[in-house]
Amino acid sequence: MKNVESLLQGNELFQKNYFRKNESQLLDLVSSGQHPKALFIGCADSRVIPSLITNAPPGQLFVLRNVGNFVAPYKPDEDYHATASGIEYAVTTLNISEIIICGHTHCGAIEALYKDINGKQLIHTKKWLSLGKKAKDLALLALGKNADREKLLRLTEKLSIIFQIENLLTYPYVRRKVNKGTLHIHGWLYHIESGEMEYYDPDEHEFLTLNK
Numbered sequence: 285m286k287n288v289e290s291l292l293q294g295n296e297l298f299q300k301n302y303f304r305k306n307e308s309q310l311l312d313l314v315s316s317g318q319h320p321k322a323l324f325i326g327c328a329d330s331r332v333i334p335s336l337i338t339n340a341p342p343g344q345l346f347v348l349r350n351v352g353n354f355v356a357p358y359k360p361d362e363d364y365h366a367t368a369s370g371i372e373y374a375v376t377t378l379n380i381s382e383i384i385i386c387g388h389t390h391c392g393a394i395e396a397l398y399k400d401i402n403g404k405q406l407i408h409t410k411k412w413l414s415l416g417k418k419a420k421d422l423a424l425l426a427l428g429k430n431a432d433r434e435k436l437l438r439l440t441e442k443l444s445i446i447f448q449i450e451n452l453l454t455y456p457y458v459r460r461k462v463n464k465g466t467l468h469i470h471g472w473l474y475h476i477e478s479g480e481m482e483y484y485d486p487d488e489h490e491f492l493t494l495n496k
Contacts, residue, residue: 306341313343320346322382323374325367325448327353331476332388346374352393352444353385354415358454368455375457375467383452386472387445394419394441415451419444442491445471445484 303310320343324334328349335345348370355367365372374380387394393413397420401410423440424431449471453459461467471484473491482491 310342318343320344320378320380322384323348323371323380324384324386325353325355326386327351327388327391327393329388329392332474337474346378346380351409351412352391352416353387353448354412355385355448355451356415357451358456371455371458375461381466382468382470384470384472385445385448385452386474387441388474388476389438389441390476391441394437394444397440416444418447442473445473
């Protein structure tokens with residue numbers, strides 16, 4: 285209990301301050317339901333808080349977070365579909381118009397791609413990280429095995445976002461709406477050391493800094 289006391293105290297402060305000041309808006313979300321405009325697929329890293337880094341109020345973002353902000357390809361015959369279920373619900377039921385895949389610098393999942401992971405304790409992690417293999421392979425091909433490690437990791441982080449977008453487009457209802465122009469996909473890279481955001485420009489085939 286001691287380890288979560290500060291979190292419980294934080295909830296008390298939330299109720300007394302934020303909730304009380306914004307009660308009408310928050311209760312409207314209860315009575316009217318949620319109508320987010322964007323699906324935010326981000327990393328589970330505790331340093332990356334979607335609503336904080338985007339200054340988004342409650343109700344604006346439908347958030348999915350997992351290790352590495354990965355998107356598994358569309359495979360309806362698999363047993364479990366956590367991320368896929370969230371994508372399906374956001375696109376077909378909530379009718380969101382934007383999907384953001386947001387990676388970040390100094391990502392532990394990306395760094396883990398370059399390590400040997402063994403043991404039953406990380407069996408699910410090892411399988412999940414296979415979704416980043418294409419990014420790792422392409423980064424090694426582009427920079428070489430003897431490349432500066434930090435440059436290699438930063439490039440892998442960017443390439444992974446691009447490959448996750450490709451995986452996202454394997455979902456038929458996603459591709460259908462993208463082709464109709466009613467759904468737009470964005471690739472973002474958040475720099476945890478500066479707070480800056482880069483976005484992927486598919487025309488330039490590179491990541492550009494926001495507002496620069």
